[in-house]
Amino acid sequence: MHETDMTKALILTIEDWLADQPDHPPVKTVYLTVGEFAGVEPASLQFAFQVQRQNTCVSTAALVIENIPLVAFCHPCQREYRPQIGQQYSCPTCNSPMEEIRSGRELKIDRLEFMTESAAPASPSKQTVEV
Numbered sequence: 507m508h509e510t511d512m513t514k515a516l517i518l519t520i521e522d523w524l525a526d527q528p529d530h531p532p533v534k535t536v537y538l539t540v541g542e543f544a545g546v547e548p549a550s551l552q553f554a555f556q557v558q559r560q561n562t563c564v565s566t567a568a569l570v571i572e573n574i575p576l577v578a579f580c581h582p583c584q585r586e587y588r589p590q591i592g593q594q595y596s597c598p599t600c601n602s603p604m605e606e607i608r609s610g611r612e613l614k615i616d617r618l619e620f621m622t623e624s625a626a627p628a629s630p631s632k633q634t635v636e637v
């Protein structure tokens with residue numbers, strides 16, 4: 507299951523980052539940015555997180571997933587468009603196949619929220635999870 511590996515990588519990334527901050531307060535919320543085209547099912551990711559967070563640094567944390575729509579760029583038309591599965595992701599104007607994805611593939615930790623926000627260190631900025 508793809509999401510299981512993704513979640514492992516996600517939790518490891520957070521643990522790595524928190525290891526440098528021994529006095530950090532408990533993590534309250536993990537905000538994740540997931541592209542529509544990232545190949546991840548948000549519900550499966552949520553489920554995997556609930557299972558795998560046990561005995562980790564995010565054992566009491568909630569996962570909030572922000573979905574990013576798929577946006578492609580058509581070179582012949584020089585414009586961005588929203589690809590549709592029904593049209594094989596091709597450009598709706600000139601029918602060119604999808605060549606360049608501008609957004610929608612992300613899988614990033616957007617930020618962490620801590621239990622005591624006032625004592626929180628700076629959040630990691632846009633860390634990409636390498637799987």
Ligand SMILES: [Zn+2]
Binds near residue numbers: 583597
């Ligand atoms: Zn086009």
